Amino acid sequence: MKIKRLELFPITAEVNNRNHLLIGGCDCVALLKRYGSPLYVFDESTIRSQCKEYRHEFSSRYRNTATAYASKAFISRPIAAIMKEEGMSLDVVSGGELAIAQSVDFPPARIHFHGNNKTPSELELALDYRIGRIVVDNLYELELLNGMAGKRKTRVNILLRLNPSVDPHTHKHTTTGILDSKFGIPIGTGQAEKAVKQALSLKNIRLCGLHFHLGSPIIETGPYKQGLEVVLKFAAQMKKKLSYEMEELSPGGGFPVKYVSSAELPPVSNYAETIVSNLVKLTGDLGLASPKLIIEPGRSIIARAGVAIYTIGSIKDIPGVRTYVCVDGGMGDNIRPAIYGSQYEALLANRAGAAYDGKVTIAGKYCESGDILIRDIEMPEIKSGDVLAIPVCGAYCIPMSSNYNMVPLPAVVMVNKGQSRIIRRRQKYADLMKYDVMDKA
Numbered sequence: 001m002k003i004k005r006l007e008l009f010p011i012t013a014e015v016n017n018r019n020h021l022l023i024g025g026c027d028c029v030a031l032l033k034r035y036g037s038p039l040y041v042f043d044e045s046t047i048r049s050q051c052k053e054y055r056h057e058f059s060s061r062y063r064n065t066a067t068a069y070a071s072k073a074f075i076s077r078p079i080a081a082i083m084k085e086e087g088m089s090l091d092v093v094s095g096g097e098l099a100i101a102q103s104v105d106f107p108p109a110r111i112h113f114h115g116n117n118k119t120p121s122e123l124e125l126a127l128d129y130r131i132g133r134i135v136v137d138n139l140y141e142l143e144l145l146n147g148m149a150g151k152r153k154t155r156v157n158i159l160l161r162l163n164p165s166v167d168p169h170t171h172k173h174t175t176t177g178i179l180d181s182k183f184g185i186p187i188g189t190g191q192a193e194k195a196v197k198q199a200l201s202l203k204n205i206r207l208c209g210l211h212f213h214l215g216s217p218i219i220e221t222g223p224y225k226q227g228l229e230v231v232l233k234f235a236a237q238m239k240k241k242l243s244y245e246m247e248e249l250s251p252g253g254g255f256p257v258k259y260v261s262s263a264e265l266p267p268v269s270n271y272a273e274t275i276v277s278n279l280v281k282l283t284g285d286l287g288l289a290s291p292k293l294i295i296e297p298g299r300s301i302i303a304r305a306g307v308a309i310y311t312i313g314s315i316k317d318i319p320g321v322r323t324y325v326c327v328d329g330g331m332g333d334n335i336r337p338a339i340y341g342s343q344y345e346a347l348l349a350n351r352a353g354a355a356y357d358g359k360v361t362i363a364g365k366y367c368e369s370g371d372i373l374i375r376d377i378e379m380p381e382i383k384s385g386d387v388l389a390i391p392v393c394g395a396y397c398i399p400m401s402s403n404y405n406m407v408p409l410p411a412v413v414m415v416n417k418g419q420s421r422i423i424r425r426r427q428k429y430a431d432l433m434k435y436d437v438m439d440k441a
């Protein structure tokens with residue numbers, strides 16, 4: 001029997017003859033018994049195959065490409081170790097993400113540091129570790145970095161993050177490339193030109209190239225083409241006016257993933273083709289040298305690999321209105337539906353192939369009416385104690401998690417070839433009190 005929603009799950013997902021969902025050869029019901037509920041399960045094969053697919057699709061079209069995993073989607077020491085093994089570069093946006101990279105000896109040259117307000121201590125850390133590139137977001141940072149590098153008698157390699165004023169048609173909270181954004185130096189206002197001039201004049205700065213990131217997820221390829229046109233035309237002007245030759249260019253990340261069965265998205269190859277063909281054509285037409293291309297997929301590397309598994313508890317049926325099916329997690333481990341209206345689908349991991357019986361709403365356990373994970377989804381008849389598996393929870397769920405209501409965070413396990421290993425232990429109540437200070441002065 002074909003189970004439609006199974007295609008959303010990791011590439012190793014299957015249903016066994018007991019009608020249980022298996023990921024990486026491991027029975028999800030057994031995983032829940034062993035590690036407790038709720039549980040986040042990551043499939044190693046899916047992570048590695050996504051890394052390979054992105055590297056292949058871009059590098060086979062344009063050899064001089066670096067594929068940088070955007071750590072913010074989900075980083076932890078075991079994930080950073082996998083990225084290192086897969087030959088990925090790494091984008092970090094904080095001292096914390098950088099510290100994780102450092103802890104697994106991630107090659108510093110392959111690390112890029114983003115962010116619109118990096119603190120001096122974060123920049124110190126980056127300079128200490130001699131990371132590959134700092135992606136400078138504004139003039140304040142440019143001056144700060146120049147001063148810090150000067151004190152160390154070193155020259156720091158940077159990219160400038162530009163704002164091309166291109167609308168990627170994402171949720172407004174995840175749009176970054178429009179003019180009215182806190183990210184990037186606007187091209188249209190003349191500020192980007194000023195920043196390039198300034199970067200070129202600073203003794204301790206080496207301007208390696210330009211960067212833009214439009215938003216996420218970008219479900220069409222058009223915005224990348226528009227962004228490239230704006231930024232490459234700008235690069236050509238800088239060449240003419242300032243004799244500046246850009247060596248590196250990044251169109252950021254933002255590649256989409258399929259969260260629900262009805263979504264129809266262009267394949268990775270279309271994004272690679274659009275970006276590479278436009279880069280090659282535009283640099284040729286504009287008389288620019290071919291830059292190194294840096295892409296920054298985050299969500300699209302890790303989202304499909306992660307599955308959130310919950311136990312169903314209370315079920316509230318309001319006749320003629322709605323049935324609320326409540327799980328033992330919710331907005332504390334997955335805030336995305338509450339802040340972005342993100343949509344998900346689900347399967348019962350203990351009766352994966354059961355026929356649908358009607359619509360229910362999956363609610364979390366947190367004290368907020370907005371703590372709804374999935375609204376109005378067709379499901380089989382559900383009983384308390386059933387096991388619910390929500391696919392595509394690998395990106396921006398655990399990293400945005402919180403201890404709201406003092407609920408401990410779930411454990412995270414990695415599965416591969418029938419084996420499971422814990423990669424983040426479940427929080428205990430003692431962890432919630434660890435930072436409280438009771439001593440009186």
Ligand SMILES: Cc1ncc(COP(=O)(O)O)c(C=O)c1O
Nearest residue numbers: 070213216253254296297298299
């Ligand atoms: C500069 C930059 N690059 C890459 C990404 C990754 O985006 P995604 O996870 O959608 O690929 C982000 C996300 O916010 C970003 O800000």
